Amino acid sequence: MRLRQDKPPRFFSCPNLVLLLWTLAVLSAIRAIYVADSGVAPWGWWAIAALVLALLAIVARYFCGRGKKDPLARARKSVPGSAARSGGDATASATGSASGDGGGAAAAAASGASRAGAGAASAGAAGAGAAGAAKLSASELEREEQEMAAKLAALPDDATPEQRADAVGRRPKGLSAPEGGKADDLKRIKGIGRVNEEKLNGLGIYHFHQIAAWTREEVRWVTTYLAFPGRIDREDWLGQAAVLARGEETEFSKRVDAGEVASSLDKD
Numbered sequence: 001m002r003l004r005q006d007k008p009p010r011f012f013s014c015p016n017l018v019l020l021l022w023t024l025a026v027l028s029a030i031r032a033i034y035v036a037d038s039g040v041a042p043w044g045w046w047a048i049a050a051l052v053l054a055l056l057a058i059v060a061r062y063f064c065g066r067g068k069k070d071p072l073a074r075a076r077k078s079v080p081g082s083a084a085r086s087g088g089d090a091t092a093s094a095t096g097s098a099s100g101d102g103g104g105a106a107a108a109a110a111s112g113a114s115r116a117g118a119g120a121a122s123a124g125a126a127g128a129g130a131a132g133a134a135k136l137s138a139s140e141l142e143r144e145e146q147e148m149a150a151k152l153a154a155l156p157d158d159a160t161p162e163q164r165a166d167a168v169g170r171r172p173k174g175l176s177a178p179e180g181g182k183a184d185d186l187k188r189i190k191g192i193g194r195v196n197e198e199k200l201n202g203l204g205i206y207h208f209h210q211i212a213a214w215t216r217e218e219v220r221w222v223t224t225y226l227a228f229p230g231r232i233d234r235e236d237w238l239g240q241a242a243v244l245a246r247g248e249e250t251e252f253s254k255r256v257d258a259g260e261v262a263s264s265l266d267k268d
Contacts, residue, residue, distance in 0.1 A: 014064035025053035169221030174204015184208050187264035188253040191235035211241035
């Protein structure tokens, strides 16, 4: 770690230069007055010199003041470049260290960091896949629904639910039978009643973890197949399913278990 070394003050800085010019201008004016009174030599040259020096001092003062006018703006402009240069210097330093005599440790560290970064990326991708489709904002949902409506409008009027769903998404992979021979009670998810549960079972969807893992394309397919535009997202089926798949409860599932939701009651 290198200590910061302050630069020595420069004699010919802007303030010093302006002061020097004003001093010379004043001295030239005094000399012109003295020569004019004594009549020893022409005083006009000294007067012109004093005027020129005064003008130079004014110009120098203007440019010095202009340079300091907005230090915050200058700092903001310098930050990205400084950061980029710092990043470049650090990369060059690491590369040089790795290629030098003592570069073995640096190269090993860089390799380890690379492997760690790759592992983190893989873990992130796996986590994203396990969590299912990313939640969209209201504007993104609106735009998606408009795109879906445009695709569906191009289909013939006699298109089947499967054909309509295939036009906007991808059918989720289903099971031939419930795992362990017992299906989850999908009606514990708000928005899924007896009718929709039967339709989902017909698609091979029997468990909460299947719904929680749906991708964006699969959400579009199911919402179109069930003729439930936007309901899956608004009621957060995937979030509810993820909670229930972990063996936890939601406020709605508690009401279903207590028999307080008529649409979720099993037929006698």
